[in-house]
Amino acid sequence: MDSVNLAALTENAARLGMRIQETLHEHTRDLSIARGGASLFDMPDDKNIGRQLEFGSDRERLEAMKRLIALTSKGRNMSNYFPQVVKNVASQDLEIRKLVYIYLLRYAEHEPDLALLSINAFQKDLTDPSPLIRAMALRVLSGIKVPMIAHIVVLAIKKCAADLSPHVRKAAALAIPKAHRLDSSQQPTLITIIQSLLQDHSALSIGSAVVAFESVCPTRLDLLHQQYRRLCRMLVDVDEWGQVNLLNLLLRYARTMLPKPTITRDAGSEAEELDKDLQLLQSSAEPLFQSRNPAVVLAVVRVFYYTGSPSSLCKVVNPLLRIQLNSNETERVVLPYISAVAFEYPHLFSPHYARFLICTNDPRQVKRDKIKILLKLCTSENHQALLREFIDYADDPDDLVVGDAIHAVGQCAQRVPTCARQCISALLAMIKNTITSNAIVVLKLLVQNQLHESSLDRGLRSQDPLKIITQLAHRIDDIKHPRARACVIWLTGQYCPSGAGTVIDGIADWAPDVLRKAAKSFIAEKSVVKMQIVTLAAKLFVLCPTDHTLELLCRYVFSLGKYDLSYEVRDRTRMLTSLLSSVLPSIDGAQPETSIGEGVVLRREQVKKVLFEGKAGTADNTALSGHDYLIGTLSLVIGKDMHSDTFLPEWLEAGIDPALRDNKDTSTPPAPRSISSLSASRPAGTTGTTPVVLTPSDSTPTHNAREAWRDLDRFYASDNEQSESESTDEHGHESGKENEDSNSDEDDGDDDGEESGSKGGDEAEEWNSSQEADSLIHEHHQEVYNTGARTV
Secondary structure, X not given: OHHHHHHHHHHXXXXXXXXXXXXXXXXXXXXXHHOOOHHHHHOOOOOOHHHHHHHOOHHHHHHHHHHHHXXXXXXXXXXXXXXXXXXXXXXXXXXXXXXXXXXXXXXXXXXXXXXXXXXXXXXXXXXXXXXXXXXXXXXXXXXXXXXXXXXXXXXXXXXXXXXXXXHHHHHHHHHXXXXXXXXXXXXXXXXXXXXXXXOOOOHHHHHHHHHXXXXXXXXXXXXXXXXXXXXXXXXXXXXXXXXXXXXXXXXXXXXXXXXXXXXXXXXXXXXXXXXXXXXXXHHHHHHHHHXXXXXXXXXXXXXXXXXXXXXXXXXXXXXXXXXXXXXXXXXXXXXXXXXXXXXXXXXXXXXXXXXXXXXXXXXXXXXXXXXXXXXXXXXXXXXXXXXXXXXXXXXXXXXXXXXXXHHHHHHHHHHOHHHHHHHHHHHHHHHHHOOOXXXXXXHHHHHHHHHHHOOOOOOHHHHHHHHHHHHHHHOOOOOOOHHHHHHHHHHHHHOOEOOOOOOOOOEOXXXXXXXXXXXXXXXXXXXXXHHHHHHHHHHHHHHOOOOHHHHXXXXXXXXXXXXXXXXXXXXXXXXXXXXXXXXXXXXXXXXXXXXXXXXEOOOHHHHHHHHHOOOOOXXXXXXXXXXXXXXXXXXXXXXXXXXXXXXXXXXXXXXXXXXXXXXXXXXXXXXXXXXXHHHHHOOOOOOOOOXXXXXXXXXXXXHHHHHHOOXXXXXXXXXXXXXXXXXXXXXXXXXXXXXXXXXXXXXXXXXXXXXXXXXXXXXXXXXXXXHHHHHHHHHHXXXXXXXXXXXX
């Protein structure tokens, strides 16, 4: 008996546990989905999604749609559930409908026939009381990429563009580019809709209208004439990304339609003249410097850079420095902007050069941009600090950063000549530690400059550059980089002439040895090095054509170059042998009179002048080139041409007529009018009452009497006096009226009509008096209110 009770108790406990587990699972299923949706991605494929979508409850359908969207986001093709999803397009649950809209946007293009079945539901949703439903319906309807419904989409956009909700109008503006891509023949209708959206007074939809304008009709700037000033004033109220688009559009309009700013100089002073509409754009955009969105700040910087005067560019410094510290990504984009501005106006950022010092964890491109900026900010006051920074940057592990730093050292020597000796010493120290091709290339330029400056005085000052060349020539075996070896060989040939006391007359002792070492490795050299070796051989031979050993060495080099695989080396060898044919006729196997076309033969002095005073070599400074791209383009950030960039139009010198931008919405508002004047000018309403015209009578006070009423006490006192006078003279008035009635009776012969007319006249006169009293009271209140407003 006890065993039976124990078995029953165990069975009941097991059933209770299973029931509790099912209940907990049922109640926590929604919680697990709302907790982040991670379980949706971890669930295995469920074969019951279609059944839940067709026959399940709203909660099951919602769960099925969530799992369907989750599987779609994982890259799974879930288009086979399209028929079941379309059936839920008219669901009463808002969450289900949102997910259905997302699914349809993804797969409507793959199932155009089934997508057409849901168009009626979307058109019905366009009249839904909820603005959210109307906006979502238009978004999905315009997202169905089926060309045959283009006309329906345009009609829906036209309807939603006149919606009372700005959220729906924003959705209509965003749907215009989709409709234009769907059917470009609808462009005239879409332009009309865009024109109406640009006149919208709600800032919520203006940004989207600008996007539609740029997509459909970017050249129709004439549509902005009457809206320009209003759009400028609405800048601060537009959403952040709408501000970016609107600023770019207003900048294009200003450059195309407004006159160019002019600067007049009189007696050492400068006067700047800016158009009023251009000043309006700048004053409206200036508050956006405080925006938290870096894109907005950069758009305002672009406006000031391309429309403002040089004196107003100082306003862009602090905003750029502020957003530079937002994040590493923002700094990567902001630095090219700063570099572009500093290229034209370095004095703006010179006091802030410490903000651009390189940090160890900076990315490569950020380091290179900072070196460019620091070089542009180098002046006679801060060159010592910047030169120390550049020397330290030469120890960076990145070769590109090292190259930029070494080039910056050379540029410092050119910008500030007083530190040239210090720069040369630093470069020589770099060569002693690690052989760097960039250092040798920069040394080549500095040596040329030093020798050119001291060409008139061959004293002690000119010995240092020659010593540098001597050191480089002795280390030719250690220099492996092709460009660096070519620079050393060129320096050797260019500055090898020397005075007496040398082994070979007129040639430094180290020059022939450089040619000997180069000739041994000629075959393994690059083309750029081979051309310099051939040139060195020609220069040494023309300096001393009587030395037999040098002649044999030159013939050997020329024979190697004559049969080289590179056509550039062969052409250089052929040109030099023809040039030297007068000095050594048998060097190329041709006769002297035919060596250089038409029998022209150059003498030895002429050949020497061609070789030594011809084309001078220059250092490669492409890494530190100037600003070549427009501000606000992707090319400026990337550093190379991008085909998607838009170009800024040139200034229109005179500008168009400013009267075209006049608009009643932007004109000065009229003075406030009283209710009495409004009621007198108001047309007949829908209630069937005719407008009442207030006509003066004997009992109506004149305008001068109204002016005497300055407060309510006087007005009511005068009103009481008027009522007493009316009561005392009532019998006289009635008798007068009876006489008038009798006279009119004799004329018309209708007593009843006259009695009714007299009663109607009395009632109209009383009504006119009361109306005029009300108007007077309102005028008094209005005057008191205006007086108080002026006092405040």
